[in-house]
Amino acid sequence: MTARAPRHRIALLALTAAPFLGPAPSRAAEIFVTNERDNTVSVIDSESYAVTRTFPVGRRPRGVVFSKDGKRLFVCASDSDSVQVIDPDDGKLLANLPSGEDPEQFALSPDGRTLFIANENNATTTVVDVETHSVKAQIDVGIEPEGMAVSPDGKTAVTTSETTNMVHWIDVATLAAIDATPVDQRPRHAEFTRDGKTLWVSSEIGGTVAVIDVATRTVRHTIRFEIKGVASDRIQPVGISLTDDGRHAFVALGPSDRVAVVDARTFEVTGYILVGRRVWHTALTPGQDRLVTTNGVSGDVTVIDVATLKAIRTVKVGRYPWGAAIRPVPPGGGVAK
Amino acid sequence: MRALIDPAGRGASGRAGRRERPRTRFPRGAVLACLLAVLGAADARAAEPVGVAYLERRIERPNPLNNEDPVPADQGLRGAELGLRDSNATGRFVGLSLALDKAVVEPGADIRAALAGLLAGPLHPRFVVVNAPAEDLLALADAPEAKDVLFLNIGAPDTRLRDADCRKRILHVAPSRAMLTDALVQLLVFKRWTRILLVAGPGAADRLYADSLRRSAKKFGARIVAETTFDARGADLRDSALREFALATRGPEHDVVAVADEAGEFGTNLVYNTESPRPVVGTQGLTPAAWGRAVEAWAAAQLQERFRKLAGRTMDPADWAGWMAVHAVGEAAVKLKSADPAAIATLMQSPAFEVGGFKGRALSFRAWNGQLRQPLFLLWPGAVVGAAPVEGFLHRSTELDTLGLDRPESACKAFGG
Structure with missing residues (x-):
């Protein structure tokens, strides 16, 4: 409750300031997209929307995340059974982290030191020290773990298991699974709110998003989706992005080719944005003014303007784009060498 | 062992299952929530394993014509075993487990005696996965000693079992012809x-x-x-x-x-x-x-991989059905957080029950004949050509019901529809 007031103030400030700003200060960012079928990563410049480079990575790259300083890119190369550490500037492989079998998604602890990796094929979560490249623990979870998230205070990690249909809660201090919360069929992605009080979990086959109270580990609200002219079983929620201002949640709805816009305070679905075919995941730019989506079947990325909630661009990437991660362009461009 | 089945709970949920269902459409979630509330109360203990049996009659097959690999002798059974393993990996998070007992009879042998043997065994199974021809299935379902058993058909594609010859005690996991x-x-x-x-x-x-x-x-x-x-x-x-x-x-x-x-x-x-x-x-x-080696989408690759590790061979349609049958029992138990077989059976037979099957959609049993709704694949040995329901074949409630006997087409009366 106490956190509420300042958040409003920030939102208000942003609103009033916007008309006077003119051209925004540089919000240049680079969007990194894993192409599951091509074994590559495409890099898109957020201002020109051009693919500036494409570099090869391990086999079947899916989950992707940046180190806190944006200088290292972690890529789950699922079929190579490794998490690769890559120099985002030139695509050079810096290291292969021990990852356990078939890593699919992962999450980095807030201090940037620990990577929690969901091992889809052997029902474990592997915890890796990013600095020493050593495995700190392998934790038994449900079958086909996929979604991973770490709470903003770094104390709790969660993984979702797609066949067991649960959210497994991991105590980071003891690295033990301490509880499990059943959710709808095939939970795929988990996302904490910024205050760490709420966890959003998408269920692909259940067709829902569970809003879970972190303190009690119980489902507080279940969001359902309905799109005119689209069969309900084609609405398959996967990726979720939450804006820092607490206003919007964006939910990628798979083969319905749409992203749902949800009011993150009332949990009401306020609209659907048509994107490319079979949308998997979404990511917000550092300025939170753009949302990008990876569209697996059409092989492209849709760019959505967060202010107007409209799709403004489509960028062709490789085959089966799956994951997306975004970093601000380093000062001085940084990239062109 | 008998003591673990709560007679009062069984009676109550059994009656609930036969009660006429109102035609009004409630939101699925609400129906399920109510059901869970009612049924969950039936058995809070959940320490004993849920007994599941696998019963098969071997079929004589012609000699291979083209030096093909023989049909695996454990087709169906290995799927059920994987289903057990998967269910238990899930169940341990809510203190539930399943246990599997099995019997395989030769052509000509007495399958009812085998059923009696299973039912009298230590698990007292109330769920029996049957991989046998239609006549066997009917004989089993009509046996008086099986009056509390829910049969899961994974081997008989006969459409008549989903039509005039249907039985309230049989759910069909395998697709009909x-x-x-x-x-x-x-x-x-x-x-x-x-x-x-x-x-x-x-x-x-x-x-x-x-x-x-x-x-x-x-x-x-x-x-x-x-x-x-x-x-x-x-x-x-x-x-x-x-x-x-x-x-x-x-x-x-x-x-x-x-x-x-x-x-x-x-x-x-x-x-x-x-x-x-x-x-x-x-x-x-x-x-x-229902399944094939080339099926890969909707995370099927993961299930295929788990099966290959367990059985050392590819997963056939009967294996998928065996897996699906046990997985459905496990899923219902976990949803209820209960090992009470009557409650599990009632939930499985209710329209609110949905279960995943690596086919990209939630699967459920048809209320009018107990058939599992499911997408089917069109395969040649090298690849998946397509999946049905094929785009453009529409249905007022779910496109899955364009496949097989729809409610008005089925002469099945046993389900009260």
């Missing part, structure tokens, strides 16, 4: 290959498959332009295929040659041996099936 041929004809119609030349073998199952194809053709607007029968037992195909098949497939203009040869006595050799250059579809060539 009607579903299979509907899936095939949907694809043919989508491709506008609607003129079908039908070649049927002499077996009783072949006739049923041919009947089903005719019915599906009529349902979706395809046409059987000519029909012929072929008896492979009259000739040595290795010598005579080139000429014999050309004769058998001579006929009016057609787009495909459909073959009905369930035992695999000649169909494989018909491919590329037709008089006209036409694809072969049906029991061989392009085949409709």
